[in-house]
Amino acid sequence: MRVGFIGLGAMGAPMAHNLHKAGLLAAVYNRTMSRAMVFASEHEGLRVAAMHDDLASCTVVVLCVSADADVLKMVDGLAPHLTEGSVVVDCSTVAAETAREAARRLGERGIGFVDAPVSGGTEGATKGTLSVMVGADEAHLATVMPVLQAMGSRIVHMGPVGAGQATKAANQIAVAGVDQAVSESLAFAKAHGLDLDKVIEALAGGAAGSWFLENRGPNMRDMKFPLGFKVTLHAKDLEICRRMAADFDVKLPLVEMTLLHYSRLVGQGFGEEDVSSLFRLKNAMFKATGD
Amino acid sequence: MRVGFIGLGAMGAPMAHNLHKAGLLAAVYNRTMSRAMVFASEHEGLRVAAMHDDLASCTVVVLCVSADADVLKMVDGLAPHLTEGSVVVDCSTVAAETAREAARRLGERGIGFVDAPVSGGTEGATKGTLSVMVGADEAHLATVMPVLQAMGSRIVHMGPVGAGQATKAANQIAVAGVDQAVSESLAFAKAHGLDLDKVIEALAGGAAGSWFLENRGPNMRDMKFPLGFKVTLHAKDLEICRRMAADFDVKLPLVEMTLLHYSRLVGQGFGEEDVSSLFRLKNAMFKATGD
Numbered sequence: 001m002r003v004g005f006i007g008l009g010a011m012g013a014p015m016a017h018n019l020h021k022a023g024l025l026a027a028v029y030n031r032t033m034s035r036a037m038v039f040a041s042e043h044e045g046l047r048v049a050a051m052h053d054d055l056a057s058c059t060v061v062v063l064c065v066s067a068d069a070d071v072l073k074m075v076d077g078l079a080p081h082l083t084e085g086s087v088v089v090d091c092s093t094v095a096a097e098t099a100r101e102a103a104r105r106l107g108e109r110g111i112g113f114v115d116a117p118v119s120g121g122t123e124g125a126t127k128g129t130l131s132v133m134v135g136a137d138e139a140h141l142a143t144v145m146p147v148l149q150a151m152g153s154r155i156v157h158m159g160p161v162g163a164g165q166a167t168k169a170a171n172q173i174a175v176a177g178v179d180q181a182v183s184e185s186l187a188f189a190k191a192h193g194l195d196l197d198k199v200i201e202a203l204a205g206g207a208a209g210s211w212f213l214e215n216r217g218p219n220m221r222d223m224k225f226p227l228g229f230k231v232t233l234h235a236k237d238l239e240i241c242r243r244m245a246a247d248f249d250v251k252l253p254l255v256e257m258t259l260l261h262y263s264r265l266v267g268q269g270f271g272e273e274d275v276s277s278l279f280r281l282k283n284a285m286f287k288a289t290g291d
Numbered sequence: 292m293r294v295g296f297i298g299l300g301a302m303g304a305p306m307a308h309n310l311h312k313a314g315l316l317a318a319v320y321n322r323t324m325s326r327a328m329v330f331a332s333e334h335e336g337l338r339v340a341a342m343h344d345d346l347a348s349c350t351v352v353v354l355c356v357s358a359d360a361d362v363l364k365m366v367d368g369l370a371p372h373l374t375e376g377s378v379v380v381d382c383s384t385v386a387a388e389t390a391r392e393a394a395r396r397l398g399e400r401g402i403g404f405v406d407a408p409v410s411g412g413t414e415g416a417t418k419g420t421l422s423v424m425v426g427a428d429e430a431h432l433a434t435v436m437p438v439l440q441a442m443g444s445r446i447v448h449m450g451p452v453g454a455g456q457a458t459k460a461a462n463q464i465a466v467a468g469v470d471q472a473v474s475e476s477l478a479f480a481k482a483h484g485l486d487l488d489k490v491i492e493a494l495a496g497g498a499a500g501s502w503f504l505e506n507r508g509p510n511m512r513d514m515k516f517p518l519g520f521k522v523t524l525h526a527k528d529l530e531i532c533r534r535m536a537a538d539f540d541v542k543l544p545l546v547e548m549t550l551l552h553y554s555r556l557v558g559q560g561f562g563e564e565d566v567s568s569l570f571r572l573k574n575a576m577f578k579a580t581g582d
Contacts (some may be wrong), residue, residue: 074399095481119497131497138412156493158485166483166495174476174499181468184462184545188532192387192538194449202424202447202458206410207520208465210501230499241479248482250576253548285541 002026003147004058006074009091011118012064014125015091015151017043017063022150027055039069056081060147063090065234068098075102084110087140089147093117093238096162096169097247099135100113103161112140115161116148121229128207129153133171135146135164150165170246173236175229176258179278186220187282193214196221216276223283228274235262235271293317294438295349297342297365297398298383299326302409303355305416306382306442308334318346322332322390333576348370351438354381357527357557359389366393366404375401378431380438382423384408386531387453388538388574390426394452403431406452407439408459412520424462426455460535463528466520467549468501470569477511487512507567516573519565526562 001024005016008030019025020043029049030036040046048053057079063074071094076089088106090099090113103113114136124130129150134141141157146154158167185208189199200217203209218224238259245252261281262271270277292315296307301319310316311334320340321327331337338347346369352363362385369379379397381390381404394404405427415421421443425432432448437445449458476499478491491508494500512514529550536543552572553562561568 002479067498087304091324119499131493133493140503152329154493154496155465156489158489159491163483163485166480167487167490170476170480170490171494171499172481173479174472174494174501174504178469178473178499178501181465184468184543185465188543189457189461190465190538191541192454192461192535193462194457196446198449198459199458202445202449203462203465205445206462207412207420207502207506208410208462208469210465210469210503211498212501213465215498215582244483245479248577250482252475252479252573254471257544257548260326262334282543286539 001060001146002058004029004061004088005064006061007064007192008039011064011091011125012120013039014122015062015130016066018128019147019150022044023145024147024150026058027028029055052077052081055084056084059086060144061086062147064090065092068094071098071102073104075105079106079109079111082109082111085112086112087112087114089101089114089116089118089144091118093153093168093237093240094165095244096135096165099165100162112137112143113161114140114144115164117164118152119168119171120152122227125151132156132162133158133167135159135161135166137161144266166244168242169237172234173241173252173255175212175234175275177254178210179216179275180254180258182210182213182217183220183279183282184274185277187286188215190283191286212276217275219274219276220279225270225273225277226277228276228279230272230276231262231265231277232271234275235266238262292351292437293349294556295320295346295352296355297321297352298355299330300357301413302382302416302419303328305413306353306355306421310441311337313437315441317349320346324520342439345375349373350377351435352377352379353438354379354383356383361383362389366396370400370402372395373400373402378434379401380406380407382407382409382442384459384463384528384531385456386535387426390526391453396449403428403434405431405435406455408455409411409443410459410462411443413518414543415562418441418504419489423447424449424455424458426450426452426457428452445487457535460528460532462524462541464532464546466525466566467529468504468558469501469546470507470566471545471549472499473501473504473508474511474567474570474573475486477508478577482577503567507565510565510567511570516561516564517567519567521563522553522556522566522568523562525566526550526557529553544573560564
């Protein structure tokens, strides 16, 4: 199997690195070509693709880009060059409908498409322990499974194309809600003079417990919000959730509330912090008026 | 040590049972006296107190009642009868200020007060595995520790009187937020045709993971909401959170939103269901307009 990789960003670069370690990576492409050159210079035996034609010999191409339009643009660029039976794996976070559209365009030429958004952050990308939420036909999934396993440790096949992205969107909604829960709870506790370490300990084992409380609560205690997962990136994902809910004429309360809060954080210059900096706003509510 | 127990409700009865098993319980009182009579008939060697005077020989009195006014009424009733050095332990969920007021009134007579609200539900009460969030002086806590240990398995001393209730309030805010997170996320996933078992599996290990997702997500999948923890009781606790935030002139978004949702659930006849029935509202948003 020859794998091509498009998009050597904060997530893409370590994912491509793990593919290289597994002996699967043949070529890389990046919009800013210098980044691909540097990556290739650090990884033996790689070709740097100028663009589409250069990936024609790959049987699997992994995408890890930013936006829905980027995915469709890359798919359109790749489609005339890939051979029948090859498969494009999209690890970007985009709308389920974008995944289905990409699959339609590639399917016309006998090329497969798998949506495989990931969670676990740059840490998971580096360690190869990402959770991968997969939307795919069984046959295409079987083809790309070694690729997914080189990048992640938990591969869940959610259903047909689009199901991976729908699951990722549900994940991002839950993250927004748990972030709201933990930040509001701890800001309340802090205003009441409680020791946040003890609060985290007391709440962690029970019905209020969450990954976020145990792993991001300490950020809030320290009022320091290192990455993690950027506010601006989560906002981008929640915009996808908003559009996917709008397909049902639904406005989701947590999504709307969190997007509003994130726009305030961005306005205050905290858009590059971890999403746990939502605590800043909740804490400021009490500071503005309280003791 | 002779322990008296006031309030043999859904939580109080199993807690009193565990005190009896530990050989600590001497007398019980309940507003509806017949319930105390039944309890005494099932537990050897107990006196049924008609009221205050009958608990005068107890060195520790545990309260497990419903509302702030009930706690202060019981404290006022007990104060003239308890001996100096005895301690009242309040396991009810009330405002931190109510705890401090109770401590002031009892303190004037040399009687101690400990706020010790619990979490873990009727299941934790029965098994003696409650989490107990304690606000107390060190000396009073030392006196009542065997009592708390007979009822709970995780006793966290949060600070002075009131700190237990403030922690419980923070806990209830976090529960509201996580309930919102899980129900909104799973309703979105269901609308998109996903298998909720797989969604729970895919989300559970990552940043979206929570106790609530793993333990109440299956309720949502099945559209059945057995107790657990009643909507009306959580609403009562969130009213306490609302008042405690109002002391800072703050309205907490999750608290306000969840109280609104709970009032809708109660209006639709679902107030006696587990709080996970919040899923009904989120799901109905999609059903009303969607596919």
